[in-house]
Amino acid sequence: MSSETAFISALRRLATDPAARGLADDAAVLELGGTRLVLTHDMVVEGVHFLADDPPGDVAWKLLAVNLSDLAAKGARPLGALMGYSLRGDAGWDRAFLAGLEEALAAFSLPLLGGDTVSVPATAPRALGLTAIGTSAGRVPSRSGAKAGQTLWVSGTIGDAGAGLRILRDGQPGAEALVRRYRRPSPRLSAGGRLAPLVGAMMDVSDGLLIDAGRMADASGVAILIDLARMPLSSELVEYGGSGRAARLVAATAGDDYELLFSAPFAAAQEIFALAKELGLSLLPIGRVEDGSGLSLRDGEDLVPRPESLGWEHR
Amino acid sequence: MSSETAFISALRRLATDPAARGLADDAAVLELGGTRLVLTHDMVVEGVHFLADDPPGDVAWKLLAVNLSDLAAKGARPLGALMGYSLRGDAGWDRAFLAGLEEALAAFSLPLLGGDTVSVPATAPRALGLTAIGTSAGRVPSRSGAKAGQTLWVSGTIGDAGAGLRILRDGQPGAEALVRRYRRPSPRLSAGGRLAPLVGAMMDVSDGLLIDAGRMADASGVAILIDLARMPLSSELVEYGGSGRAARLVAATAGDDYELLFSAPFAAAQEIFALAKELGLSLLPIGRVEDGSGLSLRDGEDLVPRPESLGWEHR
Numbered sequence: 001m002s003s004e005t006a007f008i009s010a011l012r013r014l015a016t017d018p019a020a021r022g023l024a025d026d027a028a029v030l031e032l033g034g035t036r037l038v039l040t041h042d043m044v045v046e047g048v049h050f051l052a053d054d055p056p057g058d059v060a061w062k063l064l065a066v067n068l069s070d071l072a073a074k075g076a077r078p079l080g081a082l083m084g085y086s087l088r089g090d091a092g093w094d095r096a097f098l099a100g101l102e103e104a105l106a107a108f109s110l111p112l113l114g115g116d117t118v119s120v121p122a123t124a125p126r127a128l129g130l131t132a133i134g135t136s137a138g139r140v141p142s143r144s145g146a147k148a149g150q151t152l153w154v155s156g157t158i159g160d161a162g163a164g165l166r167i168l169r170d171g172q173p174g175a176e177a178l179v180r181r182y183r184r185p186s187p188r189l190s191a192g193g194r195l196a197p198l199v200g201a202m203m204d205v206s207d208g209l210l211i212d213a214g215r216m217a218d219a220s221g222v223a224i225l226i227d228l229a230r231m232p233l234s235s236e237l238v239e240y241g242g243s244g245r246a247a248r249l250v251a252a253t254a255g256d257d258y259e260l261l262f263s264a265p266f267a268a269a270q271e272i273f274a275l276a277k278e279l280g281l282s283l284l285p286i287g288r289v290e291d292g293s294g295l296s297l298r299d300g301e302d303l304v305p306r307p308e309s310l311g312w313e314h315r
Numbered sequence: 316m317s318s319e320t321a322f323i324s325a326l327r328r329l330a331t332d333p334a335a336r337g338l339a340d341d342a343a344v345l346e347l348g349g350t351r352l353v354l355t356h357d358m359v360v361e362g363v364h365f366l367a368d369d370p371p372g373d374v375a376w377k378l379l380a381v382n383l384s385d386l387a388a389k390g391a392r393p394l395g396a397l398m399g400y401s402l403r404g405d406a407g408w409d410r411a412f413l414a415g416l417e418e419a420l421a422a423f424s425l426p427l428l429g430g431d432t433v434s435v436p437a438t439a440p441r442a443l444g445l446t447a448i449g450t451s452a453g454r455v456p457s458r459s460g461a462k463a464g465q466t467l468w469v470s471g472t473i474g475d476a477g478a479g480l481r482i483l484r485d486g487q488p489g490a491e492a493l494v495r496r497y498r499r500p501s502p503r504l505s506a507g508g509r510l511a512p513l514v515g516a517m518m519d520v521s522d523g524l525l526i527d528a529g530r531m532a533d534a535s536g537v538a539i540l541i542d543l544a545r546m547p548l549s550s551e552l553v554e555y556g557g558s559g560r561a562a563r564l565v566a567a568t569a570g571d572d573y574e575l576l577f578s579a580p581f582a583a584a585q586e587i588f589a590l591a592k593e594l595g596l597s598l599l600p601i602g603r604v605e606d607g608s609g610l611s612l613r614d615g616e617d618l619v620p621r622p623e624s625l626g627w628e629h630r
Contacts (some may be wrong), residue, residue: 017426
């Protein structure tokens with residue numbers, strides 16, 4: 001067990017309040033006098049979640065988006081955010097970050113409520129934290145609500161951000177739209193809010209479709225079967241890397257999608273398709289939930305062995 | 316204007332929601348269906364808020380205590396916390412931190428609700444963030460509620476933690492009780508909750524009594540006069556540094572007290588003294604609020620010039 005895994009296991013033993021959901025969900029859910037508060041805190045770190053030469057405004061966007069994606073996965077409406085910011089003595093970077101922060105706050109109608117600013121040495125990697133607070137008037141789906149017989153669905157397209165990262169990191173040629181998906185993810189807030197009453201389990205896809213689906217299977221105590229052939233790919237991604245099985249496995253194990261992964265009973269399918277049409281956002285079935293445990297893959301009629309790495313293990 | 320001051324000013328322009336209180340109070344206050352949520356996010360950074368060789372368990376305690384002190388200053392009852400933790404590959408440090416975290420969570424009856432853990436290089440300074448969420452059924456005092464004619468009060472004793480820091484940093488001899496005040500501050504949660512309905516303005520003393528009193532004067536649009544002779548000093552501090560004017564100025568400009576500073580009308584004095592007796596916590600008048608602006612000092616009958624530095628300017 002890595003020291004990081006050991007640390008998180010030890011934290012779980014301390015987080016005994018039911019509101020913490022065992023630190024195994026996208027967010028904490030606190031019952032408070034008739035309403036439900038949904039709380040999440042995610043950090044973005046240079047070299048892990050963003051590249052040192054990413055535009056600072058995009059880093060601000062991502063800091064907000066990754067946290068709002070957690071709220072979206074719980075169907076919560078954002079109320080505000082608190083930010084922890086480390087100054088490294090680069091006023092130009094900070095100014096550009098602030099411009100992006102202003103743009104993102106406006107785009108998401110998110111009030112900035114507070115936070116803290118500290119100075120760190122210029123040699124330290126940038127590490128920024130955000131706490132997002134949301135509220136839900138209804139049910140707050142967890143990762144553990146998937147039941148045998150339900151269909152597995154995903155929003156949007158998968159693998160774009162992973163391709164964007166490779167384009168940036170390795171200097172490969174590729175569409176700007178893929179880079180944009182890496183730098184400016186879109187939290188699916190409207191879809192999450194509308195889906196929450198319909199789904200079994202719901203979570204966001206941040207570390208890779210396969211690893212996150214495996215987490216849903218584990219949390220729910222079920223088996224999940226994904227059909228790679230049904231995984232939605234953007235036209236830009238197909239142009240960049242093709243649509244063969246190898247390309248699909250790369251897309252399914254790349255991170256940073258920030259799409260919604262959810263299970264739902266068959267009876268909800270028509271409503272989900274209608275919602276997709278209304279929101280102009282693809283919502284497609286990609287697999288099913290079965291009795292048993294773990295994740296298995298197929299590609300159309302073929303069974304596909306699980307790749308060695310299913311996604312990002314630690315971040 | 317330093318780049319840090321410029322950055323914070325720019326953030327204030329973005330934090331236009333009334334709940335943010337202009338980023339000028341100890342915490343944000345969000346009205347939510349009949350209750351008030353009180354939210355704060357403070358970071359502690361190695362070399363700024365704690366020393367590299369402070370025991371890791373004490374760092375965990377301080378991370379919780381400084382945030383709970385903000386809730387105390389708003390009279391809020393803590394509901395829970397989310398932590399942002401940076402792993403630096405030192406499993407022994409992390410284990411000792413977790414032991415202290417467990418102790419502090421239990422001591423403050425604080426549920427750990429969530430957070431994030433990231434890995435950073437071993438050369439980066441440790442920077443830990445915590446978001447504390449509290450609730451208040453009644454009025455949430457601000458820094459801006461001081462009115463001419465009110466008395467200025469402070470809880471506990473002032474200057475102990477500053478002496479503790481000097482003892483540790485400079486290797487001076489001094490009482491362990493002073494070091495403990497630096498490493499394990501006591502958030503005044505019970506006192507804060509009971510005082511909230513009685514006070515004009517209330518805030519915690521984190522950067523130094525004088526600089527924080529000056530902030531209260533500025534926020535309230537009043538003058539504040541502090542009598543150094545009435546400033547409460549612990550017997551350990553008097554033994555360490557004496558009780559002369561110079562020692563009092565050192566105590567009044569040192570940080571890390573995490574005591575409550577508040578103004579209250581004369582009519583509340585008996586109730587405040589009774590509360591002090593009930594809680595076993597000193598609550599003493601140290602000055603008064605007047606028409607005008609800024610901070611002025613006296614020492615008994617003598618007017619005392621303001622020292623050049625009133626406390627910590629940026630952290």
